[in-house]
Amino acid sequence: MSCLDKIGKTATNTCKVTVCKTNKMAKRAKLKMHINECKEEIEDIYNKIGKKVYEKHVREENIDIKQDLKEECRKIDRYSKEIDSSIERILMLKDMKKCPNCFSEIMIQYNFCPNCGKKQYNIKPREEKIIEQLDETDIDDTNEKEAEIVKNEKEEFLENNE
Numbered sequence: 556m557s558c559l560d561k562i563g564k565t566a567t568n569t570c571k572v573t574v575c576k577t578n579k580m581a582k583r584a585k586l587k588m589h590i591n592e593c594k595e596e597i598e599d600i601y602n603k604i605g606k607k608v609y610e611k612h613v614r615e616e617n618i619d620i621k622q623d624l625k626e627e628c629r630k631i632d633r634y635s636k637e638i639d640s641s642i643e644r645i646l647m648l649k650d651m652k653k654c655p656n657c658f659s660e661i662m663i664q665y666n667f668c669p670n671c672g673k674k675q676y677n678i679k680p681r682e683e684k685i686i687e688q689l690d691e692t693d694i695d696d697t698n699e700k701e702a703e704i705v706k707n708e709k710e711e712f713l714e715n716n717e
């Protein structure tokens with residue numbers, strides 16, 4: 556068997572795994588891009604808040620945060636939540652989770668946090684929900700093949716966690 560043949564055989568054997576990995580990496584890249592977009596939006600809102608505050612100063616008016624900056628603060632809250640959930644999804648794709656007590660990144664299968672010892676709750680139902688959410692966000696460019704890979708990933712996850 557020539558060297559090239561061997562490479563070909565190995566490539567075929569690992570093909571499925573590689574596709575799965577690539578798919579996860581693409582999802583991670585997409586989520587990271589989304590986080591950056593959210594951060595940019597937040598920066599933009601910070602600028603708007605600064606401008607509003609300065610304009611109030613020029614007009615020698617008082618600023619009522621609850622009233623005058625209600626919309627801006629609500630938007631920042633929303634983008635921050637979006638960032639948090641994207642970070643959580645990235646961790647899931649790496650088979651990791653965040654300890655709710657000390658915020659350490661730990662393996663998804665751990666029942667106790669190795670850092671602080673806090674008991675971890677089963678997050679299996681949430682993982683399923685997250686995969687579904689990802690499917691929805693992928694609707695534009697999801698073909699049948701990709702949908703099947705996601706399905707396989709889901710089955711794989713369930714098998715590993717039975």
Ligand SMILES: [Zn+2]
Nearest residue numbers: 654657668671
């Ligand atoms: Zn912990």
